[in-house]
Amino acid sequence: MARHHIPAAVSKTFTRDTLQDGFEYLATMGLPVVLKADGLAAGKGVLICLTLQEAQQELIEMLTHSKFGDASSKVVVEQFLQGIELSVFVLTDGNNYKILPSAKDYKRIGEGDTGLNTGGMGSVSPVPFADAAFIKKVEDRIIIPTIEGLKQENISYKGFIFIGLMNCHGDPYMIEYNCRMGDPETESVLPRIESDLVELLLGVAEGNLNEKELIISDKVAATVVCVAGGYPGEYLKNKAISGMENVRGSHVFQAGTTQKEEDVLATGGRVLAITSLQDNLFDALQQATADASRIYYDGCYFRKDIGFDLI
Ligand code: GLY
16 A cells, blocks of 8 residues: 555554664554554554553553564554445456446444444445545545555455555545455445346456446445344354344345244344345435334344445
8 A cells, every 4th residue: 555655544563672673663653553463453453542651551462462462563553543344346357347336335243333343244335425526536545546456566455455444534444455345334235236137247357347337226235234242252053043034124135044844943143134126215214124024033143233324
């Protein structure tokens, strides 16, 4: 991102050998400041430190006392960005690109965005504050430099680019890239694509995505995820699911399920995603939530506040 002048939080990476440089860098940063374990830490390796002393202590814990094991043998010290997160999805054949609908996901297990992080408890698309002017900024400042940057660095990339962003007072800042779609964003994004997705994917494969049509519905999608009791910790498994036939105005996407003879069992942490497509966000949220409550399995839990912060 730095090489291609893509707006992002400023950051530097440190190891045990450069701990002293890390202290000096921390002293130049505003507060709060973010420390990230550079490796995978089950979603737990990010700390937001409110004071310099706390940040120095945590840097020592991560680098010299292996707070997150090997994952924190390298630590990124990063500027804290204040804003609302959203995700923008791009499909590219390496030269041409299409901007897919934006979405916002809700990662915390508890209502009011509280409790442990999960893979995602729900999503909405479009994101009300991601209007045409905002998406134009994303295109000019992030999408075009990303596609051009990949080309300049001889990285042949065809497929989805997941752009995780922070909207900081109307300006987009990159948080993360993923080379995939998102879950549960996909369940809100794909139902809004009216054109044939297979044609678009063919355009990616054959390098003529510019000749393909992308039609996006004006309707609003809301997705509510039903999870297993106990998730994201140890969770209940092999519980029979009932009531899916009572869902009236939503798609039911199955994820953590297994068919066993006549029964569908809840076997994963995130079991079902319930998506409703309606004329406005309020109706979509109400319908998805009402349909989620028509489904039963022992321990079933879903958030009833997904998206209501945006209304
Ligand atoms: N929902 C976040 C992700 O797919 O990474």
